[in-house]
Amino acid sequence: MLNLLKHPLLTHKLTHLRRKETNTKEFRETLEEIAGLMAYEITRDIPMKDIVVRTPLTDCQTFELAKDIVLIPVLRAGLGMVNGIANLIPGARVGHVGIYRDHLTLEPMTYYVKLPENLEDSIVMVLDPMLATGGSASTAIQVLKDSGATTIKLVCIVGVPQGISRIEKDHPDVQIFLAALDKKLDEKGYILPGLGDAGDRIFGTK
Numbered sequence: 001m002l003n004l005l006k007h008p009l010l011t012h013k014l015t016h017l018r019r020k021e022t023n024t025k026e027f028r029e030t031l032e033e034i035a036g037l038m039a040y041e042i043t044r045d046i047p048m049k050d051i052v053v054r055t056p057l058t059d060c061q062t063f064e065l066a067k068d069i070v071l072i073p074v075l076r077a078g079l080g081m082v083n084g085i086a087n088l089i090p091g092a093r094v095g096h097v098g099i100y101r102d103h104l105t106l107e108p109m110t111y112y113v114k115l116p117e118n119l120e121d122s123i124v125m126v127l128d129p130m131l132a133t134g135g136s137a138s139t140a141i142q143v144l145k146d147s148g149a150t151t152i153k154l155v156c157i158v159g160v161p162q163g164i165s166r167i168e169k170d171h172p173d174v175q176i177f178l179a180a181l182d183k184k185l186d187e188k189g190y191i192l193p194g195l196g197d198a199g200d201r202i203f204g205t206k
């Protein structure tokens with residue numbers, strides 16, 4: 001199911017990411033900010049549990065998060081979203097899935113997997129700024145399901161209908177969160193209008 005997050009601050013910051021002139025430093029900082037704003041919305045309905053804490057004056061019946069949160073950046077570009085979310089959820093554990101798209105076939109190639117334990121009891125957030133063909137995200141989600149994850153949220157910044165359809169077909173149980181729904185892919189599999197190659201823009205590799 002697609003959740004298209006709408007907020008003036010998100011749109012404003014995404015406009016800055018899209019701009020060709022935005023340099024690496026600003027791109028990184030803005031991506032982090034967007035990820036944090038998205039996390040605030042995405043976690044709105046996560047389960048809470050009752051607890052009692054002692055204030056300086058008395059006991060207080062209150063709540064805290066009931067489940068562990070695990071962040072899974074898809075390398076490389078997903079790394080650019082981790083700090084923005086971890087700043088809000090400092091207890092979140094972080095796993096890594098390394099996937100690149102073959103330049104000719106656009107098929108996802110998995111080259112690294114390192115995951116925390118107890119995925120089955122956690123809320124797992126897959127982070128990748130770009131949802132293009134959907135092949136990379138679908139593969140990452142399958143890796144997580146094979147390792148026991150049951151509650152998975154896919155958090156991307158920009159997506160296209162093709163990628164959304166792919167995830168809805170392969171993983172109908174996974175909620176998809178986007179800050180923008182773009183038009184289509186070009187002949188090389190880049191999102192139009194998009195923001196270019198997210199990994200290259202975060203790490204300054206081109």
Ligand code: PRP
Pocket residue numbers: 074075076077078099100101102106108128129130131132133134135136137163189197198199200
């Ligand atoms: C980019 C992006 C996604 C993938 C999206 O990674 O970060 O992981 O492409 O495309 P898809 O939906 O068609 O699979 P890329 O392959 O450029 O690897 P990189 O992050 O290491 O540069």
Ligand code: URA
Pocket residue numbers: 077130132189190191192194195196197198199
């Ligand atoms: N990966 C990117 O980094 N950008 C796109 O537009 C598509 C895939």
